[in-house]
Amino acid sequence: MRAFAAGLIAILMGCSPPAANAPATPAVATEAVTSQGAVDALTPLISAEIGAPVSLQATTVNVVDNWAYVEAAPKNADGSEIDWTRTNLASRYENGAMDTNGAVHALLRNENGSWTVLERVIAPTDVAWLDWAARHGAPPSVVTTPPPPTP
Numbered sequence: 001m002r003a004f005a006a007g008l009i010a011i012l013m014g015c016s017p018p019a020a021n022a023p024a025t026p027a028v029a030t031e032a033v034t035s036q037g038a039v040d041a042l043t044p045l046i047s048a049e050i051g052a053p054v055s056l057q058a059t060t061v062n063v064v065d066n067w068a069y070v071e072a073a074p075k076n077a078d079g080s081e082i083d084w085t086r087t088n089l090a091s092r093y094e095n096g097a098m099d100t101n102g103a104v105h106a107l108l109r110n111e112n113g114s115w116t117v118l119e120r121v122i123a124p125t126d127v128a129w130l131d132w133a134a135r136h137g138a139p140p141s142v143v144t145t146p147p148p149p150t151p
Helices: 002-015 027-050 090-094 132-136
Strands: 054-064 067-076 104-111 114-122
Touching: 027 054, 027 067, 027 104, 027 114, 104 132, 114 132
Parallel strands: none
Antiparallel strands: 054 067, 067 104, 104 114
C-alpha cells in the first residue's frame, strides 16, 4: 500500500504546475522558433520561383526586433542538390546569371506574429541585399552576415 501511495504522489507531483521560482524557458528556444518561422514563410515563395518543392537549409538567420534576414541553401525536398537546368531558373543558370552556390537571401518582417517576405533573391551574382535595411527601415544589423569561420 505504501508503494502505491508513493507512486500516486510522484504522479501527482509530475502533473503540478512548476514552482513560481522555476527558471523561465531559455530565450534560445524562442529565437529558434522565430527563426524557423521566418524560414517557413520563405520556403513556399522560393519553391514557386524555382518551380519545384524545396527545403531551405538556413546558414544565417538574423532576427532583430520584428525583422529577419535569412540566408539559406535551397535543396530538393528530399535534401539532394538541385539541378538548376531543370528549374524555372534554367536560363539564368545556363547564361551565368546565377551564383553557382544557389544561396537564397531574404528580408522579412514580423507583423502580428506572421512573417512577411519583403525582399528575396536566389543566387544573385552581386550583393543584392546591401540596401534592403535602409529601403525598408529595418535595423542595419539585421542584414549583417557573420564572417566566414577561420581555419
